[in-house]
Amino acid sequence: LAKTTQPISMDSYEGQEVNITCSHNNIATNDYITWYQQFPSQGPRFIIQGYKTKVTNEVASLFIPADRKSSTLSLPRVSLSDTAVYYCLVGDMGGSYIPTFGRGTSLIVHP
Amino acid sequence: GAVVSQHPSWVICKSGTSVKIECRSLDFQATTMFWYRQFPKQSLMLMATSNEGSKATYEQGVEKDKFLINHASLTLSTLTVTSAHPEDSSFYICSARDLAGGPDTQYFGPGTRLTVL
Numbered sequence: 001l002a003k004t005t006q007p008i009s010m011d012s013y014e015g016q017e018v019n020i021t022c023s024h025n026n027i028a029t030n031d032y033i034t035w036y037q038q039f040p041s042q043g044p045r046f047i048i049q050g051y052k053t054k055v056t057n058e059v060a061s062l063f064i065p066a067d068r069k070s071s072t073l074s075l076p077r078v079s080l081s082d083t084a085v086y087y088c089l090v091g092d093m094g095g096s097y098i099p100t101f102g103r104g105t106s107l108i109v110h111p
Numbered sequence: 112g113a114v115v116s117q118h119p120s121w122v123i124c125k126s127g128t129s130v131k132i133e134c135r136s137l138d139f140q141a142t143t144m145f146w147y148r149q150f151p152k153q154s155l156m157l158m159a160t161s162n163e164g165s166k167a168t169y170e171q172g173v174e175k176d177k178f179l180i181n182h183a184s185l186t187l188s189t190l191t192v193t194s195a196h197p198e199d200s201s202f203y204i205c206s207a208r209d210l211a212g213g214p215d216t217q218y219f220g221p222g223t224r225l226t227v228l
Binding site for chain 2: 035036041042043044045048087097098099100101102103104
């Protein structure tokens with residue numbers, strides 16, 4: 001099971017772009033990278049998932065280098081409502097996958 | 112997207128009583144559901160994997176006789192905290208996997224806040 005490492009916390013200001021990097025040095029060939037967002041007293045919410053290169057959706061982009069040993073979640077022009085904890089998970093999303101959460105990154109967006 | 116519900120959203124009980132938490136997948140079938148526990152300012156800790164029609168698989172250190180899990184149908188899993196004590200007070204979250212979908216098919220419930228007095 002690939003272990004992930006993220007910064008414990010980050011600070012930003014409204015309107016800035018925020019990049020959160022996750023290290024997963026022992027990622028396996030069949031593993032996907034998934035990012036979740038969690039607000040206090042709520043369940044995690046799916047943000048984005050990718051396997052390689054770049055994935056973009058309406059809320060974020062995910063950059064994955066060729067060696068796939070890390071990934072970067074990019075949040076464009078953050079607002080106060082983006083203050084949350086962000087988790088990076090790595091694993092084979094097939095039937096045997098057991099999602100395990102690391103410590104996550106606590107992002108605080110300041111006015 | 113797919114929705115997972117939990118009931119109740121919060122519960123307060125006396126020490127020694129049992130509490131049942133329901134996790135439902137509302138618009139998809141989930142052969143596998145997961146139960147997590149989260150203490151304040153900590154990450155989600157996986158408690159057990161619940162498979163429809165079979166016994167749950169518990170993580171190391173989780174007492175299976177205290178945290179009873181039943182996954183009787185493809186849309187419902189329940190977690191019963193038996194003889195609850197104040198140290199069981201926590202935020203319990205379930206998730207469900209929709210195997211009919213693609214890789215990003217892990218959906219989380221809103222969580223249940225348990226407070227044991």
